Amino acid sequence: MITEIKRHLLSFLLLFFGLLIALLVFFYFSYDPHYQRRVIYGTAVFYFLWSLYHHYQKGDLQFSLVVEYLLVALFAALLITGTLL
Amino acid sequence: MKILHRLHLLFLPHEKNNHRALLIQPGFIAILIALYLLNQSVLKSLSIIKPGILGYSSEITWSKVYELTNAERIKAGLTPLKYSPLLSKSATAKANDMFANNYWAHNSPQGKTPWDFFKAVNYQYSIAGENLAKDFYDTDSVMRAWMNSPTHRANIINPKYQEIGIGVVNGVLNGTETTLVVQHFGTPLNPAVSDASYPPGAVAEVPIPQVLASTQTIINPLTVSKVVSGIMFAVILIVLIVDAVITMRRKTFRIAGSSLGHISFLLIIFILLLFTRQGTLF
Numbered sequence: 400m401i402t403e404i405k406r407h408l409l410s411f412l413l414l415f416f417g418l419l420i421a422l423l424v425f426f427y428f429s430y431d432p433h434y435q436r437r438v439i440y441g442t443a444v445f446y447f448l449w450s451l452y453h454h455y456q457k458g459d460l461q462f463s464l465v466v467e468y469l470l471v472a473l474f475a476a477l478l479i480t481g482t483l484l
Numbered sequence: 485m486k487i488l489h490r491l492h493l494l495f496l497p498h499e500k501n502n503h504r505a506l507l508i509q510p511g512f513i514a515i516l517i518a519l520y521l522l523n524q525s526v527l528k529s530l531s532i533i534k535p536g537i538l539g540y541s542s543e544i545t546w547s548k549v550y551e552l553t554n555a556e557r558i559k560a561g562l563t564p565l566k567y568s569p570l571l572s573k574s575a576t577a578k579a580n581d582m583f584a585n586n587y588w589a590h591n592s593p594q595g596k597t598p599w600d601f602f603k604a605v606n607y608q609y610s611i612a613g614e615n616l617a618k619d620f621y622d623t624d625s626v627m628r629a630w631m632n633s634p635t636h637r638a639n640i641i642n643p644k645y646q647e648i649g650i651g652v653v654n655g656v657l658n659g660t661e662t663t664l665v666v667q668h669f670g671t672p673l674n675p676a677v678s679d680a681s682y683p684p685g686a687v688a689e690v691p692i693p694q695v696l697a698s699t700q701t702i703i704n705p706l707t708v709s710k711v712v713s714g715i716m717f718a719v720i721l722i723v724l725i726v727d728a729v730i731t732m733r734r735k736t737f738r739i740a741g742s743s744l745g746h747i748s749f750l751l752i753i754f755i756l757l758l759f760t761r762q763g764t765l766f
Contacts, residue, residue, distance in 0.1 A: 403742070403744055404744065411744070411745075414745060414748060414749075415748065418748060418749065418752045421752065422752055422755065422756070425756050425759075426759070429629075429632050429759075432760075435756075435760070439753070439756065442749075442752070442753070446745075446749045449745070450741065450742075450745065453742060453745065454742075459739060461739060463510070463739070464739070464740070464741055466510050467509075467510045467513075467740070467741045468741055470510050470513040470514055470517065471513060471741065471746055471749070471750070472749075473517060474513050474516060474517050474520075474716075474720075475717075475749065475750055475753040477517060477520060477521070478520055478713040478716060478717065478753075478757070479713065479753055479756055479757050479760065481520065481524055481709040481713060482706060482709045482710045482713055482757060482760045
């Protein structure tokens with residue numbers, strides 16, 4: 400896993416930075432679930448776009464991978480927004 | 485033995501599942517999404533078929549809302565608000581109106597503004613405000629949410645307000661049993677005719693149509709959604725971590741999404757899930 404990070408350092412730094420920002424923005428809007436829901440959708444879209452960039456850089460971008468990331472992003476976004484009123 | 489083998493394929497990478505646990509393959513993630521949507525549909529249908537079966541049990545009391553509001557004002561170096569039975573009447577009327585007309589907003593679908601409720605109880609004001617909250621379990625959470633919201637906080641610690649009235653009413657909104665909390669703030673035009681009093685103990689004798697919260701709830705939809713989501717997230721995360729460790733040890737080459745990417749993303753979302761809170765404000 401560390402080898403993977405080292406090999407694609409910029410890509411993973413971008414991911415970790417993006418997720419950290421999402422975490423902070425989510426807590427900043429702790430008073431309003433409507434904003435929090437938008438933060439979740441934004442994070443899911445960010446993750447999906449990151450996956451395209453990551454696999455494009457790796458040179459193994461395939462349709463099956465696009466579907467996989469799309470489903471993972473959808474899974475996460477749906478499950479958490481169901482708990483926000 | 486067959487069951488064990490199937491479980492193995494479901495949770496662990498194996499040559500027969502293309503070296504990837506079935507549970508984290510796109511097809512199974514799609515099934516999990518479908519199951520979750522089914523769960524949400526059942527909850528939604530319940531609220532339509534049997535209104536009131538879903539709900540948020542609440543321990544909110546107007547006296548605690550009043551006490552905590554003034555505690556926040558004192559903390560901010562302001563004078564405490566006087567309790568106004570007139571404003572409590574208007575706040576309770578507002579909550580009842582939201583239940584009766586099934587809406588959740590400052591203005592009703594019929595065009596009634598918060599100020600119409602003030603006028604209906606004959607409260608003449610120079611300045612007034614309204615805070616709303618619903619689906620909270622306890623008063624501390626309501627106050628915390630209001631204080632975290634810049635606009636609601638501005639009402640609570642507004643130095644121009646002199647009086648407050650609070651309505652805490654239970655009912656069924658959009659098929660779900662809930663507690664609505666309404667704060668009405670105001671400064672009377674003519675303080676001489678104001679009905680406000682302080683401290684709050686003095687108003688105990690004033691009959692106010694106040695329905696205190698204490699619901700007999702069967703199913704809390706938020707808890708059900710949170711538990712179902714939490715279990716799904718935890719299972720997927722564990723399977724992903726185990727899968728990453730095994731493929732790393734075996735040095736398996738496969739074309740699949742980045743395990744590290746999936747774990748990082750789902751872990752962050754799982755943390756957010758743990759911190760999603762109850763209730764909404766308006």
